[in-house]
Each structure stands twice: as C-alpha cells, then as structure tokens.
Amino acid sequence: IFNAADMSVAFSDLAGMFGLAGVPVSSAEFVYYLRSYLLVIVIAIIGVVVGLLGVDAFNQYVLMSLPIIVRMVLMIVTYFLIAVVPFGIVIFNKDKWTDFGFSKEKLGTQVLIGLLIALCMSFVFTVIPHLAGKSDWANNQHQYQYMWQFIYDFVYFIFSVALVEEFVFCGFFYKKFETLFGSTVGAIIGSSVLFGLSHFSGGNIVQILLTGIIGTIFCICRVKIKDCTLLSVIIAHGVYDALITVWLNVFA
Numbered sequence: 001i002f003n004a005a006d007m008s009v010a011f012s013d014l015a016g017m018f019g020l021a022g023v024p025v026s027s028a029e030f031v032y033y034l035r036s037y038l039l040v041i042v043i044a045i046i047g048v049v050v051g052l053l054g055v056d057a058f059n060q061y062v063l064m065s066l067p068i069i070v071r072m073v074l075m076i077v078t079y080f081l082i083a084v085v086p087f088g089i090v091i092f093n094k095d096k097w098t099d100f101g102f103s104k105e106k107l108g109t110q111v112l113i114g115l116l117i118a119l120c121m122s123f124v125f126t127v128i129p130h131l132a133g134k135s136d137w138a139n140n141q142h143q144y145q146y147m148w149q150f151i152y153d154f155v156y157f158i159f160s161v162a163l164v165e166e167f168v169f170c171g172f173f174y175k176k177f178e179t180l181f182g183s184t185v186g187a188i189i190g191s192s193v194l195f196g197l198s199h200f201s202g203g204n205i206v207q208i209l210l211t212g213i214i215g216t217i218f219c220i221c222r223v224k225i226k227d228c229t230l231l232s233v234i235i236a237h238g239v240y241d242a243l244i245t246v247w248l249n250v251f252a
Contacts, residue, residue, distance in 0.1 A: 041176050047085020054081050056201050076160040083164045086172040100171035101230030109227045114235030117221055122243040130251040142245040153245050158238030166234045169195040170218050184223055192216040
C-alpha cells in the first residue's frame, strides 16, 4: 500500500511545502512539520465531524418546523457546513483547485463520464436488488407523488450532498493522504474509510461499509478513467443518489 520510494518523494515534497527542501527526513525539524501536517488533517476531520453533527441536529430539531420552501433552501445551504473547515484550509494554504481533482478541460466529457458511472452504479446497487426482491437494500424511504419532488432530489443530491462530500473526501482528504503516504492506494483507502465513517449517524454498520465501498469506487474511477475528474465524481454521486428514489417509485 505504501511504497517506500514514493513516500520518500512525498516527504521531500512535504518538506518543500514548508521551505525545508533538502532537510534530512530524520531531522527534528522535518518531524515537527510532519506532525504539523498531520495536525491539519486531524483538524479537518474534527471540522467535518462537527459539521455533520450540526447538520444532523438542525435537521432533527429545527428543519421540519419551517415552511416547506425554507426547508428546501436550508437543506441545500446547511449541508455546506460539513466542508467549512476543509474549504478554509484550502483557502488559507492558497492551494490550487486542480490539486483536488478539478479541471477546466473537456467539461462535456467530464459530465458524460459522470452520468455513465451513475447509471452503471445505479443498475448494480439499485436495480438489481429490486429485481432480486431485495428492495429493502435500496430503500431511502422517499416515495413521491409529484414531479417537482424528483427534480428537487436531483438538485439537492448533485449541488449539495455530492458536491460537499466529494470535495471533502474524494478531493481534499484524498489529496492530503496521497501527499502523506506517497501512495494512490493509501489515499483511496484513507479517504474511503473516512467517507464510510461519515455516515455513522445511520447507526448501521452495513450502511457504513457499503458507503465506504461506494467511496472506493468513486476514487478508483477518478484515478483510473481517462478524463474523469472530481466534477465527474460529483455528478456520478449526485445522480446515483437521486436515482435511488426514482427506482424505488418505479418498483413500488
């Protein structure tokens, strides 16, 4: 998982980030800054957890008491609390957005790849369970009557849930672990584990494991598929989530 040569290069790059290029890896200064880098990751994790708890608390105790239009807006807006700390770190460090998987090249191709990934995953993880009589495996409890509800789901899942989660886990934490470990595999495992654990509020270990697997698939797609960027993964995630509701209503 962690290649020694790659980790050596990563450590050199990390030292350069702190103006310590050429400093021996074993030096006290480098260890100090390595610990500082780890501290940044820990702070980001704490920030994400606090954001998740805040969103869950707001949804449970406040959201349902508000008018439906206000709820629809706040559901989208408040979800961004999860990304506040990682986003702040990116701005503070003046990182490039391209470092986290975004690209301005071939936007149409990026979108198309995202849609294809979503359709493939939807068939495997949603359609097949329904056809096999295991609808409870792909049941998000969203049974709708009106078209606007389905449209809102797509907007909410793509521009809120997927945008936030993929930036945080497949973008921010992936890059941080890749730099730390000097390994793509290590970055995929680290970010996917965090992605799975971020769904702890459901209290279901199966859901956490399944979410971790899905996070792994998104990361692998981003790494292995040509022209698949973070935008592609955001679209794939959002459309996949929204299609769960569509298929639930189709097979109901």
